[in-house]
Amino acid sequence: MNDVHAKLDSHFSLEVLADILSLPKKSIESRINKGELAPCPESGLIDKAQVLHFPQVKSIHESRWDEELKIKPIRPYKLIELFAGGGGLALGMEQAGFESVLLNEWDKHACSTLRHNRPEWNVVEGDISNIDFTSINEEIDVLTGGFPCQAFSYAGKSLGFEDTRGTLFFEMARAIKETQPKVFLAENVRALLTHENGKTLEIIKSVIDELGYILVEPKVVKAIFYKVPQKRERLILVGIRKDIFENSKAKFEWPSPYKRIMTLTDAFKKGELYETDVAESAGQIYPKRKAEIMENVPQGGYWRNLSDDLQREYMQGSYFLGGGKTGMARRLSMDEPSLTLTTSPAQKQTERCHPTETRPLQSREYARIQTFPDNWEFQGPLSAVYKQIGNAVPVNMAAALGRSVVRLLNELEA
Known part of the structure; x- marks a missing residue:
């Protein structure tokens, strides 16, 4: 296994290189055809030395991950988390050294x-609009949360804090206003960047400014760079309170990427991420005919890899619509990170079939792809478990972001 990992440290598959560079695989193949890249004849992998001029590859090669792991809070930092879900972000922040209030x-x-795994956490269940944050007596260092992306009602006016009332962003903004954390960290879908032609984000920025916070330039963060075997992307917003930031030399720095890209082999097998192979767990199963069709899809393949008659049967009306629809009848590959997990592994548009067995991913496999520890136990029926895991922020990515926030707070304290 170590030989394999050494190889993966110094070589990339075409699929993984495409993910690192945010390019389609065809673009990498085109560079090979032009002679710009030369895969190793035996393995078909690209030697890292050939692509070191790309900043994304260079940052992996020069990873400061091990140094950043040593970042610790210089005093106990207090955290409030909103829209906490099944605990991915909260767990990552805990690993970075935060204490949840x-x-x-x-x-x-x-x-x-949340209560089952952390009985000591103060979990407030219910509608956020019913919480009076002014009743919190402790000084809050950080407020985190992933508010859903919603449209604001534009009535031809430049919207401020009060005008966003009725949205969950307003509730998060109200929590910031009432608790005055030194820093906040919000996560959202990448689509927020272009939502309503960018107007939604502009309003969010103006409200953050109105609340007295400097916004770090928002960044789309890719989970594959942070020791997560999944191609998930999230937009991260970090705000720092102006009154403390303007009088300091502190600067927020995004976390350094991990030194290699994790794959499903890392998620499911004993190795760097987990000390054992993944255990059997509850999971959805395919109807008989669907399983028979999915048997014919190779690792990393999808509906286009089926014979024409099976394509027609499986796709039905969609067969004639053209377009990629690469999520349909999709089987994952052990040699790549997983596609972004959804709230159900067997939805027709976003199929997540196990690489080597013909079945949807099981719940514990789902949890490992999101880098939850094996002892984190999800509660509720299977559909609720998939939903909690599918909506989570990957734990390792949350911890990396958390360490960047700890470093910032340490500088602000100094």
Whole structure:
């Protein structure tokens, strides 16, 4: 296994290189055809030395991950988390050294998960609009949360804090206003960048400014760079309170990427991420005919890898619509990170079939792809478990972001 890892440290598959560079695989193949890249004849892998001029590859090669792991809070930093879900972000922040004062979540099964795993956490279940944050007496260092992306009602006016009332962003902004954390960290879908032609983000920025915070330039963060075997992308917003930031030399720095890209082999097998192979767990199963069709899809393949008659049967009306639809009848590959997990592994548009067995991913496999520890136990029916895991922030990515926030707070304290 170590030989394999040494190879993966110094070589990339075409698929993984495409993910690192945010390019389609065809673009890498085109560079090979032009002679710009030369894969190793035996393995078909690209030697890292050939692509070191790309900044993304260079940052992996020059990773400061091990140094950043040593970042520790110089005093106990207090955290409030909103929209906590099944605990991915909260767990990562805990690993980075934060102490939770309050976690809010309206979903009862997610709250059960949080209480079951951390009985000492103050989990407030229910609607965020009913929480009076002014009643919190402790000084809050950080407020985190992933508010859903919603449209604001534009009535031809430049919207401020009060005008966003009725949205969950308003509730997060209200929590910031009432608790005055030194820093906040919000995560969202990448689509927020272009939502309503960018107007939604502009309003969010103006409200953050109105609340007295400097916004670090928002960044789309890719989970594959942070020791997560999954191609998940999230938009991260970090705000720092102006009154403390303007009088300091502190600067927020995004976390350094890990030194290699994790794959499903890392998620499911004993190795660098986990001390054992993944255990059997509850999972959805395919209807008989669907399983028979999916048997014919190779690792990393999808509906286009089926014979024409099976394509027609499986796709039905979609067969004639053209377009990629690469999530349909999709089987994952052990040699790549997983596609972004959804709230169900067997949805027709976003199929997540196990690489070597013909079945949807099981719940524990789901949890490992999101880098939850094996002892983190999810509560509720299977559908609720998949939903909690599928919506989570990957734990290792959350911890990396958390360490960057700790470093910032340490500088602000100094």
